[in-house]
């Protein structure tokens with residue numbers, strides 16, 4: 187991705203991140219638990235993110251964005267997740283859609299979509315999964331048949347994060363039955379009015395009730411003879427969809443790792459404060475070695491996860507291949523996050539279980555990082571495959 | 580409309596702070612925009628936007644050519660800045676500061692309004708804006724909570740204990756604003772990136788034609804911790820305690 191050269195100096199990046207940190211502390215952290223409990227869409231936070239310019243971070247200036255690098259993007263995600271993981275979710279699918287357009291879009295598609303995405307005028311969702319296809323992406327069944335100047339789309343898509351409020355949904359469909367299956371897959375740029383539950387042949391059929399990641403809607407789509415113009419075929423050529431979506435997922439992995447680091451940092455900060463305030467048996471619990479050792483382990487693992495993450499995104503920023511590193515960062519950071527929030531729960535005792543404290547929310551948010559953007563089992567498959575290629579005899 | 584905003588750059592109040600041997604605050608660390616001044620910056624930007632043109636110029640005095648806080652205000656949308664930085668000003672008192680700032684304001688070119696905060700977060704002296712008004716021969720309006728510009732004059736709501744006074748003053752004028760009266764905007768990412776390229780004129784005392792070698796009249800003799808807060812009054816609830824609370828609030832003139 188092209189990076190705006192005079193805008194990513196360390197000094198500027200620190201100022202940008204500092205602004206996000208203040209925004210998080212004032213606008214996100216204080217309301218996260220209430221909005222989480224009500225599973226309510228935080229419209230004001232999204233509007234604030236738009237004013238800050240977060241929706242165009244990685245889009246080149248030529249299309250109205252800021253052209254910032256992935257390190258900056260990951261730092262932003264980390265800070266937002268520190269306040270509330272769901273908020274980083276407003277960026278993620280959008281960011282992947284922008285990436286797909288920047289990387290594979292035709293010139294017309296770029297000029298048509300990117301400026302509106304960069305300004306946040308419209309937000310984007312990203313749709314691979316179906317009721318019967320998650321890890322096995324090639325098992326998708328949603329079909330798009332070309333008739334004249336449009337595709338007729340039929341099928342059911344599931345797990346569309348931001349699906350309701352999005353104005354653009356990048357959607358993986360089958361445009362042909364082929365062997366291997368992925369050669370018949372394409373990405374359609376599905377346009378819809380943000381917030382609409384019915385639009386021509388497209389229905390937002392269900393809002394999924396979730397353990398965590400609340401406030402941000404995750405929905406199901408039914409396509410019933412829904413018509414999409416041929417001009418909305420990403421890149422203008424059929425058959426490249428699988429490869430295109432997988433390239434975006436690779437970026438998504440760094441995004442998940444950044445989220446995991448943010449949530450884990452929050453759990454640690456809450457814990458080290460609590461451990462120095464709460465007394466048991468005549469001393470603060472931080473002075474009980476069992477608790478102190480937990481803090482030591484938590485902090486060490488978070489530091490390691492952070493290094494893996496920034497090693498991966500720096501490689502990507504330099505234009506190097508980083509699928510192995512991004513996979514390792516996602517795997518380690520998400521498992522670390524899950525361990526850290528469990529330890530935070532123990533350190534907080536009964537209060538960890540209470541909705542008066544943020545730990546129970548972190549505890550419900552953390553598992554998504556293990557499942558999203560490729561489960562950790564799949565992650566290990568990807569890592570191992572790449573290692574065996576690299577070390578082939 | 581051209582507006583000058585005074586912005587103080589101070590050590591982060593959330594961090595640890597040290598005193599120098601002369602009991603003034605050690606400022607040889609990273610300084611940030613005083614939150615009290617962010618309200619003035621926001622008001623200036625809003626006034627400029629409604630007036631449909633003009634420039635917002637920042638004026639600051641800080642050691643070590645510090646521009647971090649200025650950059651925050653430039654990122655919010657101010658056009659340019661003047662920074663007075665000079666070792667000779669280390670430990671300067673409020674009147675000397677006002678003299679320096681007044682001279683710097685004169686360098687800013689034609690202005691319609693000068694805006695400052697009621698008091699800074701690190702010093703709490705609260706005399707600088709009024710002193711500047713005197714030095715520049717401007718009308719001074721303090722404790723402003725709302726400012727409206729009309730033909731050649733301003734109409735200010737001046738906060739009082741009971742509510743507010745409506746005050747009119749001809750332009751140009753010096754106004755000090757109360758903290759918290761507007762919500763300062765967050766600088767956008769675009770603003771932050773653009774701020775680096777905005778002009779910031781860094782000058783010393785001699786550039787202003789001032790001589791501070793004789794020092795200043797104020798000397799801090801000692802500093803003590805603020806007294807710990809006295810224990811509050813406890814009211815046992817015997818079913819009628821609300822009456823005592825009402826009485827308490829009435830005595831305080833809160834209700």
Ligand SMILES: Cc1cc2nc3c(=O)[nH]c(=O)nc-3n(C[C@H](O)[C@H](O)[C@H](O)COP(=O)(O)OP(=O)(O)OC[C@H]3O[C@@H](n4cnc5c(N)ncnc54)[C@H](O)[C@@H]3O)c2cc1C
Pocket residue numbers: 279312313314315318319320321322344345346347348396399404554557558559560561562563564567
């Ligand atoms: C809150 C939330 C939001 C989401 N948002 C989106 C979104 O915006 N867009 C989108 O497209 N998708 C989204 N998803 C879907 C997500 O990507 C999938 O849930 C994920 O890829 C796993 O697929 P699955 O649920 O079908 O699990 P399955 O594929 O059925 O996996 C079940 C189990 O089998 C294991 N498994 C499967 N295959 C293998 C294998 N070959 N080797 C070893 N183990 C294997 C898995 O690791 C897992 O443990 C979201 C999911 C959630 C929970």
